[in-house]
Amino acid sequence: MKVLLNERQLQQGVDRLAAEISAAWGPRPMTMIGVLNGCIVFIADLIRRLKMPVRIELIQASSYRGQTTRGPLRLAADRQLEIRGRHVLLVDDILDTGHTLAALQNRLREAGAASVRTAVLLRKAGCQEVEIHADFVGFELPDQFVVGYGLDYRDQLRNLPYLAAMEPDDFPPAGQQNTFSGG
Ligand code: IMP
Ligand code: MG
Numbered sequence: 743m744k745v746l747l748n749e750r751q752l753q754q755g756v757d758r759l760a761a762e763i764s765a766a767w768g769p770r771p772m773t774m775i776g777v778l779n780g781c782i783v784f785i786a787d788l789i790r791r792l793k794m795p796v797r798i799e800l801i802q803a804s805s806y807r808g809q810t811t812r813g814p815l816r817l818a819a820d821r822q823l824e825i826r827g828r829h830v831l832l833v834d835d836i837l838d839t840g841h842t843l844a845a846l847q848n849r850l851r852e853a854g855a856a857s858v859r860t861a862v863l864l865r866k867a868g869c870q871e872v873e874i875h876a877d878f879v880g881f882e883l884p885d886q887f888v889v890g891y892g893l894d895y896r897d898q899l900r901n902l903p904y905l906a907a908m909e910p911d912d913f914p915p916a917g918q919q920n921t922f923s924g925g
Contacts, residue, residue, distance in 0.1 A: 743889070743906040747881065752891055752905060753787070755863070755880040760791030763831070763861060763878055771795040773828040773855075777846065778802045779900070780835030783892035784863045788833065799823055803842050826854035835892050836864040840874035847874070864888070864905075 747755070771794060776785045778800050789796055801823070830850055834843055843860055850858045861878035866885050889895045890902030895912075 743912055744909060745904050745906050746883070746888065747891075747905040749903050756784070756787045756791065759861065759863075759878055759880050760788055763788075764792060764794070766859075766877070767794055767829075767831075769794050770829060771797070773797045773799065773825055773830045775823070775825070775830055775832050775846075775850065776800045777832070777834040777842065779804075780892045780894065781833050783900070784835055785833050788861075797828075799825070801846065803846060823850070823853050825850060827856050829857045830855040830859070832858060832860045834860075834862050836866065836888070837862045837874070837876050837879070838866050838869050840870040840872040843876070844872045844874045863891070864893075 772792070774785065774789065774796055776782070776798065779802075781800075785798070789798065832843065832846055832850065837843060843862075847858050847860065859877040860875070861880075862876045863880040865876060865879045865882050867882050869885050886907045887895070888905055888907050889899040890905045892900050893905070894900045895908060
């Protein structure tokens, strides 16, 4: 694995994002909706840097990935989000194809949010398959599979304190790759 962003760089990125969000948002209350599971480390760091009143909700979204490619998106449909009339910040770890955030943005608007803005720690340049705008982006990355700081490979490695790119040798041999990963 190759370290792309060390702990200090990640913290500086979150500082920068929190300042940008605060300047754009002002003092009005925020309903933050974090996309599980990848968002956990990022939002833990982000919320402690925000000064406006913040409510936090979490929503589960996951896609099957054989190795590192996406499959059908699954959203947990069972939960009623209390967001009618509220100003929402949707927060995810990474914007890749954009299918996850596009689907969630629609769902939040349907649920009556007064406004929906989106923050992501990472955006993979040139990978978006659907038209989607992220209002706040921490870091731009080239198209590569990354792990750590909440992001997983087959549900592992979320606990790395830095962000690393997987290299060819890090993947298991063909035939051993069909496990579920998501979030
Ligand atoms: P999208 O719907 O393709 O934009 O996928 C977004 C979701 O896929 C993210 O919330 C992540 O959970 C996952 N994902 C996309 N790229 C990566 C990656 O490089 N490492 C780990 N997870 C990823
Ligand atoms: Mg995710």
